[in-house]
Amino acid sequence: MKDKLKEIILEAGKILRDGYFSKKDVNFKAKKDLVTKYDVAVENFLKEKFSDEFKDFNLIAEESNNENIEFNNSIIIDPIDGTTNFVNQVPHTAISVGVYKDKKPYIGIVYNPILDELYEAQINCGAFLNGEKIEVSKEKVFQKALISTGFPYSSGTNQDDLLDVIEKIKNILPKCQDIRRLGSAALDLCYIAKGTYEGYYEMNLKAWDVSAGIIILLEAGGQVSNLYLQDYKLFEDKYIVASNGLIHSHLISNLVMK
Numbered sequence: 001m002k003d004k005l006k007e008i009i010l011e012a013g014k015i016l017r018d019g020y021f022s023k024k025d026v027n028f029k030a031k032k033d034l035v036t037k038y039d040v041a042v043e044n045f046l047k048e049k050f051s052d053e054f055k056d057f058n059l060i061a062e063e064s065n066n067e068n069i070e071f072n073n074s075i076i077i078d079p080i081d082g083t084t085n086f087v088n089q090v091p092h093t094a095i096s097v098g099v100y101k102d103k104k105p106y107i108g109i110v111y112n113p114i115l116d117e118l119y120e121a122q123i124n125c126g127a128f129l130n131g132e133k134i135e136v137s138k139e140k141v142f143q144k145a146l147i148s149t150g151f152p153y154s155s156g157t158n159q160d161d162l163l164d165v166i167e168k169i170k171n172i173l174p175k176c177q178d179i180r181r182l183g184s185a186a187l188d189l190c191y192i193a194k195g196t197y198e199g200y201y202e203m204n205l206k207a208w209d210v211s212a213g214i215i216i217l218l219e220a221g222g223q224v225s226n227l228y229l230q231d232y233k234l235f236e237d238k239y240i241v242a243s244n245g246l247i248h249s250h251l252i253s254n255l256v257m258k
Helices: 002-020 037-053 083-088 159-175 185-193 207-219 248-256
Strands: 026-028 034-036 058-061 074-081 094-101 104-112 117-122 127-129 132-134 146-149 178-180 199-203 223-225 239-243
Touching: 002 037, 002 074, 002 083, 002 094, 002 104, 002 117, 034 037, 034 083, 037 058, 037 074, 037 094, 058 207, 074 083, 074 185, 074 207, 094 185, 094 207, 104 185, 104 207, 117 185, 117 207, 127 185, 127 207, 146 159, 146 185, 159 178, 159 199, 159 248, 185 199, 185 207, 185 239, 199 248, 207 223, 207 239, 223 248, 239 248
Parallel strands: 058 074, 146 178, 146 199
Antiparallel strands: 026 034, 074 094, 094 104, 104 117, 117 127, 127 132, 199 239, 223 239
């Protein structure tokens, strides 16, 4: 299944790449939430191909109406993770596809066609970048840890979310090496998987933002939880916390400190 998924996703990457270098008409789903015709085109291409090839799985996709689709045996699609980057030609943007069996992680693929990076993992088979095995950083000291985060779309309208973001940065920034904010949750998780970052956290993400990256990170030896050190639940938890596993408890203690 993974090889066929890759073949289809690589083909869809041509649509994303063409759009990246083209003039784009942009619409807003919310105050800060962008969508382009390329998001829709990539999603429709993937849904058509996946429907033909993988009939035992339903499809949950960002730009579709998922109201009556049950999360179970599911392929979860983010056609362009990092749409703001895509629109502004910042090269951190990717197609993210996570496959789940009985709600459990199975296959994750994240493809950035601009930088030609294909991250992939299947449960119990390891994680890979362009065919080369990847593993998380071995850094244990939080002061040396490079952390990534993201800012929720709700920060433009929800004062509580905005203040929460600012408070957490205030707690963490003095205690770690630095914080990065590149604008793609899928790629942030992959960057931990390949050892670039030690940790990552963000609020208000959707399942399609992280469904594939979680699988890739776990297979690279990392850890993923909510703020309470419980397994992160797609469609349920407000915060995701991810790391190399070695700085995880330290990261959480700084996120929840008052």
